[in-house]
């Protein structure tokens with residue numbers, strides 16, 4: 001049994017859609033192409049593009065290249081809505097804020113209306129109130145009732161060297177059945193408490209991009225891709241039921257140990 005009593009198919013049946021690129025620059029370039037093509041597809045077919053962004057250094061370079069991309073600049077940003085996968089519980093202007101990272105690298109450089117930027121609120125006195133407030137933001141933006149789950153057109157994820165994704169951290173995340181769209185993660189050892197989208201929301205996305213760069217990820221990526229799924233030890237395994245919707249952009253350093 002795997003976390004939450006869910007019996008999952010063995011990964012042997014899955015061959016993730018992995019694109020190995022030469023380095024972080026090429027990874028960022030491919031991420032730009034994926035963002036623009038997914039946005040064009042959503043805007044043409046549904047008139048709106050809902051995208052959720054992660055924090056971290058890997059997406060940061062992609063955001064900077066996106067801001068510099070004529071194709072991205074030409075997108076109809078008035079119909080693009082940006083959200084966050086997770087957020088450290090710090091003020092929006094904190095250097096540790098995932099919102100600030102995306103705002104500085106991308107959002108201040110494209111013509112996106114302020115109302116289309118749906119950051120995770122971190123000004124509430126109580127972090128749980130903030131998480132509920134973000135759920136209300138999501139439900140209102142997607143026009144959902146209390147049972148609805150937002151279907152993002154694209155979710156941009158990273159993977160930590162410990163196998164985490166979003167703020168679903170190893171050995172403290174149990175993929176229990178939940179109707180919550182966002183949850184609070186209380187982090188020990190002095191790291192910052194966080195708010196994160198839950199695994200049902202990640203799995204509901206139409207498309208997900210996992211950006212993995214650097215030698216420090218190589219051994220973990222090998223274990224993630226070759227071992228039996230274990231969502232508690234490697235939370236990124238929550239994507240295994242939906243791998244067909246996932247595109248992995250991995251640089252050569254991070255892919256070095258993949259058999």
Ligand SMILES: O=C(O)[C@H](O)[C@@H](O)[C@H](O)[C@H](O)COP(=O)(O)O
Nearest residue numbers: 054055056057058158159160166
């Ligand atoms: O808030 C966060 O820290 C991110 O959302 C986190 O999930 C990130 O994606 C991974 O830690 C990978 O980060 P790097 O790309 O910097 O290695």
